[in-house]
Amino acid sequence: GNSVTQMEGPVTLSEEAFLTINCTYTATGYPSLFWYVQYPGEGLQLLLKATKADDKGSNKGFEATYRKETTSFHLEKGSVQVSDSAVYFCALSLIQGAQKLVFGQGTRLTINP
Amino acid sequence: ETGVTQSPTHLIKTRGQQVTLRCSSQSGHNTVSWYQQALGQGPQFIFQYYREEENGRGNFPPRFSGLQFPNYSSELNVNALELDDSALYLCASSFLAGEVDTQYFGPGTRLTVL
Numbered sequence: 001g002n003s004v005t006q007m008e009g010p011v012t013l014s015e016e017a018f019l020t021i022n023c024t025y026t027a028t029g030y031p032s033l034f035w036y037v038q039y040p041g042e043g044l045q046l047l048l049k050a051t052k053a054d055d056k057g058s059n060k061g062f063e064a065t066y067r068k069e070t071t072s073f074h075l076e077k078g079s080v081q082v083s084d085s086a087v088y089f090c091a092l093s094l095i096q097g098a099q100k101l102v103f104g105q106g107t108r109l110t111i112n113p
Numbered sequence: 114e115t116g117v118t119q120s121p122t123h124l125i126k127t128r129g130q131q132v133t134l135r136c137s138s139q140s141g142h143n144t145v146s147w148y149q150q151a152l153g154q155g156p157q158f159i160f161q162y163y164r165e166e167e168n169g170r171g172n173f174p175p176r177f178s179g180l181q182f183p184n185y186s187s188e189l190n191v192n193a194l195e196l197d198d199s200a201l202y203l204c205a206s207s208f209l210a211g212e213v214d215t216q217y218f219g220p221g222t223r224l225t226v227l
Binding site: 105 | 119125144145146157160161163207208214217218221
């Protein structure tokens, strides 16, 4: 089946630290990969995406590269800010009848000033 | 461009009751998906509607049902509510045209079942 496994949280960092949140996936077929972010009390916002192997998605200083050989899509940011505190979800999407997103369990990130 | 909107924001029901949640798609989108997000978990796919027909369903019982209207807005109906139905219900819209498209989410409806 299709599944996503994310790095266990919560993750707590100091401002300007380097961030990595690991994400690996299992899929039947060739999925598109996404990172969504959820701020407290809100819905999900698309952070970045990649649709094929070796693609790099980037947005707001965050980056992730679609690695088919390791079935991974790790999220990185060089210097985090307090405003990056949120829950981050890795997800894959395939069209199998419906186009559905399969999410990881989420990683809660807290950045201290 | 108007984003995805959902109503109501919060809802409290008692066990056994029925509930209807509403979603308005982003302009230009033809597909609506519904997800259930339990506290501390990732969202789980409930079903998807494309051109007013259900075109895929997750592992949810038949008491979860939906509709999509000609203007691509949608409803999620849940009958015989159970305590475990307490969750954030998220609607997402996209444009389905053969390739995977990005799904854009609304702010969600928080349902509490007592």
